[in-house]
Amino acid sequence: MGACCSTKKEKKEGLMDDEEERENFNLEEENDTLEGDHGSRVRLRGPSQYTSMFTERGRKGVNQDTMTIWEGFGGEEGQVFCGVFDGHGPSGHKVALQIRDILPAKLSLELNQSNQNGGDQASIPSPNNDIYNAETDYIVDTVNKDDAFHHTFSLWKAGFLKAFQDTDKELSLDSNIDSFYSGTTAVTILRQGEHLMIANLGDSRAVLCSRDNRNHPFPVQLSVDLKPSIPSEAERIRSRKGRVMAMEKEPNVSRVWMPEENCPGLAMARAFGDFCLKDYGLISVPQVSYKKLTSRDEFVVLATDGVWDVLSNREVVKIVASASAKKRSIAAKVLVDHAIHAWRTKYPKSRIDDCAVICLFLKPQSSTSNFSQDVVKEGVTPRALTQSRTVKTTDQSCGFSEVSEPGMSPASTNWSAVEGFSSLITAVNLPRSASDAMTGRKILSMEEEAEKPK
Template structure:
C-alpha cells in the first residue's frame, strides 16, 4: 500500500486528450466512448458485451486511477486493448490520464506497422506445446512493446505541461486477438485470469508479478544504480526506493512511467511482456490497480466477478466488495483509489424462460430460441452464466477464498521523521 512520499521540483495526442476535471461530468453514471485510431471504440467508462469497467475515488484526494478499453483495436474487430493506470505523486492523476490516452495510440501504430510487415498474426502459428518465449515472432512483438513503453516515457519527460519529476503511474494492459493474450506489466497493478480446473471449478491464475522494489532482481538493479531500497519503521513490509542521499521520494514500486527523479537510480519504464494462449477453460481476465489487491486475494476477486448478476455490474461489484474489505481490515487507513477492467472471453448466453430451459438442450442455438419467442429479455443483454455464489463478505472473513491470509499488514498512521529500516532482500 502507498505510492510515494513528497518530493518537489518544478505533444498532445492529435486525436483526443481527456481530462475529467475539465469535462465536469459524472463518469460513474455515463458511458464515455470516443473514436480512436482506425475507427476503434475507446471506452473510458461503462460496459459493453465483453467488457465491464469501473473506477472509484478513495479517501486520499483526487482519483489518481485511470482505465481504458479499445474495442476493434487498430480497426481489427477481433482485437481488444485493455489497460489500468495507477498514478502517484502530486500530479499522478494527470500522468495516469496522459499515458492512458497516448500509450494505446502508440501501440496501435506499432500494430499497423507489424501488419505492413506481415507479422500481425504471427502468434497464430504458435503451437500449444511450443515455448512461446523462444518464438521469434513473439520476441519481435515483445521488443516493439518495450520500445513503445520507453518512447512513451521519453515523451512524458519532454512534455512540460505535465509535472512528472516526482509523479508517475503504473500500467498493466492486455492485447487480446482471438485466443492470443499479450500482457504488458509496469509496476504493481495486476492481471488475473479466471479459468476452470479439472473439476470444472473456477480458479485464479495470476498473469503478472507485482514489481516491488524488494524483489531480488529489482533490488539488485536499483542498488547497482546507487538507489536505496528501504522500509520505514512503521511500515516494515512496504519497501520503497529512495534517492542516494535524500529520504525521498519513497516509491513503492520498482517500475513506472515518470518519477524522473529516480530514473538515474534504478527505476525503469521497461515492462514485463508475457504471453498466454487462451483455451475453452478460460472465462475472463481482471485488470485492477493495487487498491483491489491490497485487500482481496486473487481467488476472491475471481469469485466476486463470476458471481455478478450481470457482466455490466461486475467491475462495480468488485470495487464495492473491496471498499468494504478496506473498512474491515484497515479501519484506520484511508481507502485507496480503485480501477477495474473485466474482459470476458465468451459471448454472453441468452436468458431462458423457465419453461423452455427445463425442456431444451444446451445445444439449442440462440437463433432458434429467438425465433420461438422464448428468450427472456434483459435490460442490457450482458448477463453472466457462471452462477458462482460468494458465501459471506470480505468484512466477515480475514482469510481468502483459498484459506490463505489475503491481507497485508495493518497500515499504521504515518508520522514524519521516522527511522528507515534497511533491507529489501
C-alpha cells in the same frame, strides 16, 4: 494520434460517499466512447458486451486511478487492448491520464508499422543497456519457436517494449506535467482470439479466471507485483546507486530512495515518470508475458492495488463470476464495492485507496460456463469473501509465492495463483506513492478450501 473527440457526459468518479447512493448509480449512463487510431472504439467508462469497468476515489484526495479499453484495436475487429493505471505523487492523476491516452496509441502505431513493413522480425529495444538485460529482466517468452504465432508474438513483444519506452520519453519532455516526483503504474493486455499478451509495470495486477478439471473456478495470476522487495529488482536499483530500504515505522515495506536524499520513498521498482529515480535503477521496462487461452478460460480482471491490498485472487474471481452471472455490466462496480467494504472491515483506521477495475469477458454471454451460476448458488457475499482466512506467504524474500492448481498445463504453471505482496496507505507524510504495511496471502488449494472452518 490517439483517441480524440470530447466525452458524451462528465461524471464525478467516486464522489458518492454513501453506500446506498453507489448502489443506485446507473452504470449504463456513465458511458464514454471515443474514436481512436485506425477506427478503434475507445471506452473510458461504461460497459460493453464483453467488458465492464469502474473506478472509485478513495479517501486520499483526487482519484489517481484511471483506465481505458480500445475495441477493434489497430483496426482489427475482435482485437482488444485494456489498460489500468495507478498514479502516485503530487501530479500522479495527471501522469496516469496522460499515459492512458499516449500508451495505446503508440502501441497501435508500432504494430501497424510492423504490418506495413511486411511483418519483418522486430528487434527488441534495449533502453539504457547498462541496466537492462532482455534475458533476465522479466521479459518472458512462453511461445514455442515452432508455434505459428511465435512471429506475431515477437512483433507484439517488441511493440510493447518500444511503446513503453517512447511513452516514458514523451512524458519526460512534457513541460505541462511535473513528473519528476510523480508517476504511474500500468497493467495492460492485448487480446486477439486465443492469444493474450500481458505487459505490466509496477504493482497493479492481471488475473485470469479459468476452470479446473472439476469445473471449479480458480485464478491464474498473469503478472507479478514488481516491488523493490523482489531481489532482482533491488539488485538492479542498488547497482545504479539507488537505495532500497524500509522506514522504521513500516519495516515490511521496501521503498526506493535517491542516493543522498530521503525521497521519494517509492514502493514499486518500475513506473512511468518518477524521473528523480530514473538514473538510480527505476525503469519503465514492462514485464511482458503471454498466455494462450483455452475453452476453460472465462475472463480477465485488471485492477489497481487498491483492490489487491484487501482481496485475494480467489476472492476477486468469485466476486466477478457471481456478479457477471447476473449482469456483466455491473461486475467491475460490484468488485470495487467489495474492496471498499473490505477496507472498512479489515483496516478501519487506514485511508481507503483508490480502486479501478476492468473485467474482460472472453466468451459471449450465452456461452458463459455454468460455474458462475454455481458460485451464485454457493451464496457468495461481500461479508463471506472479505472475512476469509489470510495466510502469510512462505517466500518473503521474493515477495510472492506460487501454488499450482489441479488441471493446469505445465506451460501455465509458472504463473498460476501467484499471490504478490500488497500494501496499504497510512498517514505517513510521503508523496502518494504506494504502501505502508504489507500483507501477503497464499492461495488455498481446493482441498484446503474445503477443509476451512465454517
